Amino acid sequence: MEVFQDLAGGFATAMTPENLFFCFVGAVVGTLVGVLPGIGPTAAMGMLLPLTFQLPPAGAIIMLAAIFYGSQYGGTITTILLNVPGEGATVPIQEDGHSMARAGRAGIALSIAAVASFIGGTVATIGLVIAAGPVSEFALKFGPPEYAAFVLLALALVMVLGGSSLAKSLLMAAFGMLLATIGLDPVTGTQRFTFGVPEVFDGLELVPLIMGLFGISEVLQSLEVPAKEYVLARTASFVPTRQDVREATPATLRGTALGFIFGLFPGFNSTLTAFTSYIAEKRLSPNKEKFGHGAIEGLAGPSAADNAHANAAFIPMFTLGIPGSPGIAVLMSAFIINGLTPGPLLFAQHSEIAWAIIASFYLGNVMLLVLNLPLIPLWVRFLRIPFGIQAVFILLFTVVGAYSLNGSMFDVWLMLAFGVLGYGFKKLDLPAAPLVLAFILGPILEATVYQSMGMFQGNLLRFVERPLVAVSLTVLGFLFLWSIARHVRRAASRAVGPEPLYEVQMGD
Amino acid sequence: MTDGARDDIADEAPGALTLTGWPPKPWTKVAHVAAAGAFLLISLSAIAVATGYPLIGRTGIGPGFFPFVTGVVLAAASLSWLLQLLLGIADVSTPLYRARDEARRIGLILVLIVAYLLTLPVLGFQIATAAFTWLFAVAFGGQRPIVAVAIAVVASVGLHLLFVVLLQVPLPELALALP
Numbered sequence: 001m002e003v004f005q006d007l008a009g010g011f012a013t014a015m016t017p018e019n020l021f022f023c024f025v026g027a028v029v030g031t032l033v034g035v036l037p038g039i040g041p042t043a044a045m046g047m048l049l050p051l052t053f054q055l056p057p058a059g060a061i062i063m064l065a066a067i068f069y070g071s072q073y074g075g076t077i078t079t080i081l082l083n084v085p086g087e088g089a090t091v092p093i094q095e096d097g098h099s100m101a102r103a104g105r106a107g108i109a110l111s112i113a114a115v116a117s118f119i120g121g122t123v124a125t126i127g128l129v130i131a132a133g134p135v136s137e138f139a140l141k142f143g144p145p146e147y148a149a150f151v152l153l154a155l156a157l158v159m160v161l162g163g164s165s166l167a168k169s170l171l172m173a174a175f176g177m178l179l180a181t182i183g184l185d186p187v188t189g190t191q192r193f194t195f196g197v198p199e200v201f202d203g204l205e206l207v208p209l210i211m212g213l214f215g216i217s218e219v220l221q222s223l224e225v226p227a228k229e230y231v232l233a234r235t236a237s238f239v240p241t242r243q244d245v246r247e248a249t250p251a252t253l254r255g256t257a258l259g260f261i262f263g264l265f266p267g268f269n270s271t272l273t274a275f276t277s278y279i280a281e282k283r284l285s286p287n288k289e290k291f292g293h294g295a296i297e298g299l300a301g302p303s304a305a306d307n308a309h310a311n312a313a314f315i316p317m318f319t320l321g322i323p324g325s326p327g328i329a330v331l332m333s334a335f336i337i338n339g340l341t342p343g344p345l346l347f348a349q350h351s352e353i354a355w356a357i358i359a360s361f362y363l364g365n366v367m368l369l370v371l372n373l374p375l376i377p378l379w380v381r382f383l384r385i386p387f388g389i390q391a392v393f394i395l396l397f398t399v400v401g402a403y404s405l406n407g408s409m410f411d412v413w414l415m416l417a418f419g420v421l422g423y424g425f426k427k428l429d430l431p432a433a434p435l436v437l438a439f440i441l442g443p444i445l446e447a448t449v450y451q452s453m454g455m456f457q458g459n460l461l462r463f464v465e466r467p468l469v470a471v472s473l474t475v476l477g478f479l480f481l482w483s484i485a486r487h488v489r490r491a492a493s494r495a496v497g498p499e500p501l502y503e504v505q506m507g508d
Numbered sequence: 509m510t511d512g513a514r515d516d517i518a519d520e521a522p523g524a525l526t527l528t529g530w531p532p533k534p535w536t537k538v539a540h541v542a543a544a545g546a547f548l549l550i551s552l553s554a555i556a557v558a559t560g561y562p563l564i565g566r567t568g569i570g571p572g573f574f575p576f577v578t579g580v581v582l583a584a585a586s587l588s589w590l591l592q593l594l595l596g597i598a599d600v601s602t603p604l605y606r607a608r609d610e611a612r613r614i615g616l617i618l619v620l621i622v623a624y625l626l627t628l629p630v631l632g633f634q635i636a637t638a639a640f641t642w643l644f645a646v647a648f649g650g651q652r653p654i655v656a657v658a659i660a661v662v663a664s665v666g667l668h669l670l671f672v673v674l675l676q677v678p679l680p681e682l683a684l685a686l687p
Binding site for chain 1: 554584604618624625
């Protein structure tokens with residue numbers, strides 16, 4: 001089995017002391033990011049990205065990836081102990097997790113969430129190992145027209161699933177794509193929308209955009225109200241009863257399967273996945289009345305789904321070079337900065353690094369499981385720091401991160417501008433994820449459309465002669481029709497009755 | 509996600525929305541309309557600029573094609589949002605802020621951040637950061653001035669040591685000549 005030989009080689013690289021250290025740092029920072037409410041994994045990865053320029057490629061990516069999946073673990077700690085969701089994806093476990101904590105079962109709730117997260121993450125990584133080779137080989141047969149169609153489909157999925165309004169999602173995606181056209185045209189070298197500003201001749205940088213939209217805006221929103229004192233639940237035993245294990249096991253397996261499937265598709269973000277798992281568990285449970293009052297299934301299912309999603313979301317990026325969420329997009333830019341191009345050629349050209357990164361996911365998940373429970377008092381201590389102080393340090397880190405890109409204040413101002421814009425987007429319920437993904441995927445779309453037009457000698461209609469393109473465009477059409485019908489139905493029901501107070505939003 | 513599922517989430521979501529808030533509802537709607545209008549203006553400007561680049565090239569599309577098409581999609585989406593707002597279809601029931609103080613607080617924070625960024629290249633990282641951290645800790649962190657001094661020193665010196673000395677990341681230096 002070639003795949004296991006490759007994976008064994010990956011473990012050999014990932015287990016060097018240097019890479020283990022980077023994985024450990026990523027796991028610790030990721031947990032901290034999950035614990036602290038003012039910053040998410042996308043902004044944290046964006047902040048640290050410029051600081052990884054001097055690291056070896058494998059080490060830099062191993063660390064950033066560990067931040068991404070490590071944050072999923074950290075989010076559960078504050079949710080259960082303090083009733084404060086560290087991440088959007090941990091909101092569904094808030095009531096059940098904290099109810100268990102209030103009933104003196106905080107330790108058990110944390111153990112169940114951590115083990116479910118570990119199982120979800122590990123099983124999804126096994127899926128990644130199995131899928132990576134065959135999908136990459138299959139993807140090698142794709143040409144520019146297929147890539148253009150897949151990029152459009154990915155963007156459509158993000159738009160349709162990413163917010164409460166299709167018009168707003170489309171607007172944000174188009175705005176992101178417009179921002180991506182700033183700079184030199186990749187084919188003819190024409191300057192577009194540069195207006196003589198030399199700093200944008202090479203286009204806008206992704207890092208200030210990410211740090212602004214997901215870092216500064218989040219901090220501003222958290223600073224709206226003065227910080228409150230947290231009331232900490234006590235942890236006693238961490239060992240669940242047999243009954244707890246019996247209830248948690250099927251929910252964990254269901255959550256893992258659901259999270260893995262959702263992770264494969266752009267647009268299904270971790271928050272949506274965790275909520276869907278929670279609702280599925282509630283519907284399947286014979287004891288629905290327990291939900292909201294300490295149901296083990298309501299804790300295990302979403303925890304497993306969240307981590308399975310985080311690890312499965314790497315599959316489209318590794319095999320196709322298409323990121324499904326802003327967090328994965330930041331990681332993809334780390335690959336590119338380090339001279340690695342995610343996609344089918346990654347395993348052919350940089351097999352050793354690719355497998356080392358995948359192997360590090362196993363190691364990272366084990367580290368997170370081992371680290372999390374004993375270090376809970378340390379994580380909670382961070383939360384004792386008033387948010388006003390946390391915020392000032394987050395702001396300083398973002399300023400240093402943006403400045404260190406090019407040693408220029410331009411990137412810092414750009415970051416602040418996107419921070420203010422991102423804050424405004426939050427206020428107006430405009431989803432930021434379609435903007436970021438369109439910003440990343442826009443140049444890929446433009447290049448592949450240009451190459452396709454060259455292949456087809458300028459004849460647009462020849463796109464649909466390719467079966468995969470035709471299928472993708474048909475699915476895309478159905479998606480938009482379904483979405484429009486859904487919005488019309490909702491608008492009609494809003495006219496006759498009260499509307500839902502809460503929408504699942506595309507987060508990072 | 510089905511509407512039923514959304515309703516479930518609505519039932520179970522923590523923190524229902526408040527019906528009061530700031531600014532009053534008509535002004536909230538004005539903010540949404542202004543944003544949609546701004547996007548429409550951006551899209552029309554983009555279309556106008558894009559038509560200045562060649563739309564058609566050797567292989568069928570030129571450098572202006574993508575910005576033009578993107579501008580058109582942006583215009584269509586902005587117009588759709590604007591119409592939904594004007595026809596009362598779009599939801600603007602959520603107030604922008606729970607209270608006026610929140611908006612004032614964010615305004616002050618932004619002023620402080622802008623002042624920090626303006627002084628950063630002049631005063632250098634250490635002095636500007638110490639001043640910014642002290643002000644922020646006192647005004648928004650609820651710290652006593654003397655405690656804030658310690659926090660400011662830790663932030664300024666600690667970050668300088670971490671980034672400049674340890675990670676060798678260059679940071680803005682004092683631009684003023686000392687006597």
